[in-house]
Amino acid sequence: MVPKDTVTFNVGGKIFQTTSTTLANAGRNSFFGALFDDHWNLNLNSQSKPDIFIDRNPQCFRVLLDLLRTGDLHIPPNLPQNLLFREAQFYGLSDHVRAAKWGPFDGNCLRPTTSVTGRAPGDGTAIRAGPDGGCCVAHGCMVHVYDWMLQEHPPLHLDYQIVNDVGWLDANHVVVSACERLGRGDGGMGLFNASNGELRHKFQVQHDNQVKSFTAGALAFSTSDSNSKMIYSSCKGRSNEYGVGVWDQETGQQVDFFYEPLGWSLGDADRLQWLPASNCLLVATLFPRKDNCYISLLDFRAKSMVWSWSDIGASGPNPILVDDKRVRDAIAMEDASSICVVNEFEDLGFIDLRSSASSVRWSSRSRLVNVMKANKRMQLAEDEPCYPKLAFHNSQLFSSMNDSISVFSGPDWVLTSRLRRGHGGPICDFSIAGDRLFALHSEENVFDVWEAPPSPPTF
Structure with a gap:
């Protein structure tokens, strides 16, 4: 039956x-x-x-x-x-x-599964992992988009505008920020369909009831308490539109603009990061764009800068040396109430978010002796360097160093594993999302895909 x-x-x-x-x-x-x-x-x-x-x-x-x-x-x-x-x-x-x-993401279990060589020669500038396991790679005035099967979709063309940053709004849409070409009135930001490369929307900056041309830099995305999704970007214009702009993801309309305070460099920010627990935006302007590092937390509800740190005149029990001031990347870890920074010599430092006058507590895990630092300065002068980058995912801290990525775990950020492949050269950028890690190497735009193997079946 x-x-x-x-x-x-x-x-x-x-x-x-x-x-x-x-x-x-x-x-x-x-x-x-x-x-x-x-x-x-x-x-x-x-x-x-x-x-x-x-x-x-x-x-x-x-x-x-x-x-x-x-x-x-x-x-x-x-x-x-x-x-x-x-x-x-x-x-x-x-x-x-x-x-x-692949199984649940754990940096200590990641294994390399494949490598993809980019279509364009030379170095890529940024790689961004997508929420569904795909990724996109920015290269000059183009963005190459890959789905989770690592099949390339039609690339995004920006008509000779140089791409500054890329971000996934969702699994189907990519936001691209680009430089304004002098006298052309272009640049800014665009929303693209990730599958066919179609430009769906351009984001504008308005000041004094006039639409302004501007250069968009670093990107970040958020969902606020009111469930309205926002896009943030550092902006540089020709007049007063210099700071961080905010747009509604659904309508594409500009909803706010945080104008730059005197002495800071919000419009030149290299890193933006939305902090959902505090409802604030981290803004970091780093070396070599500026000789001094500026990190701040912006609260758009209160229209104020609620926390800030700069290495200008910083003091404390561990005085800042010239080498230490050259911060290359920064990332906030809300659960640990701290910001991690990394300098060009791959030293990790930690700043306490609970203090308004914190100094950097530098880790000695990779501090180099003076001779090695001098050798690296010579190398940096001779070659175009790949600067260290940071990421924070699933309560683990990741730091790229030359041709490898280190994984730090636990409350004391102990080095627990190191991800490295024997080809591709130094890592110029990496990104984590969709339970995958993507590492972009400097040679021929090749990127690696790292996955955690599935858990063995239980009987």
Whole structure:
């Protein structure tokens, strides 16, 4: 006797039988979830259930059906992965495949899985991981976009405007900031469709009821307490539009502008980071853009700078040396109430956010002797350097150093692992999202993909 919840599929001429319970594992928004929708007029509990014909690849269907049954992904050697991924997208099972293909993100478990060589020669300027496991790479006046299958979509062209930063608004849209070309009235920011490269929207800066041309720099994205999603960007214009602008993600309208206080460099900011717990924006202007480092927290509700730090005249038990002042990157760690900074000699420093007059507590993990520092100064003078970068993800701190990325864990930020590949040269940028780490190397725009292997099955 056939169980009442049995469902029969004819996929490309091959017959498959499963149960509605198994299909329910696909989720309501999947192809199989639609079978239970009243609009399909399919009575799956009737005694005379018709076969459901699907004109798709039966070999891929077999793998995906087994994934729904067991939660495990087994891809036969003769089945191209990209074909399976394409079929997974058709059935709405991309999330299931990604979850089975790699496990929960842990920097200490990451393994290199593939390398992708960029289409353009020379160095890329930035890489940004997407929320669904894809990424984009900025290079000159172009942005190359890759989906989670690492298939390249049509690139984003900015008509000879140099890209400054890129950010994923969501899995389908990318925001690009670019330089204004003198006398052209262009530059600024644009919202692009990540799949086809279409320009969907341009963001404007208005001052005195006039639209101004401007150069957009670092980007950040947020969701405030009022559930309104915002885009932040450092801005430089020709008159008073110099500081940090704010736009509504839904409407694209400018909603605020934080004008730069005297002596600070908000318009030149290299790093913006939204801090959801404090509802503030971290703004950092770093060396070599400025000889001195400026870090501040902006509260747009109070229209004030609620915390700030600069290495100008900083004092304390550990006086700041010239080398220490050359901060290359900064990132806030709200759970630890601190900001981590890194200098050009790859020393980590920590600033206490709870104090308004904090000094940097430098870590001695990689402090170099004077001779080695002198050698590195010579190297920096001879070669175009790849400066250290920082990231914070899943309560772990990451720092790129030459051709490797160090992972620090625990309350004392102990070095727990180091990620390194034997090719590609120094790492000029890296990014983490979608349970993947992407590392962009300086040679030929090649980037590596790091993933955590799935957890072994338990019996």
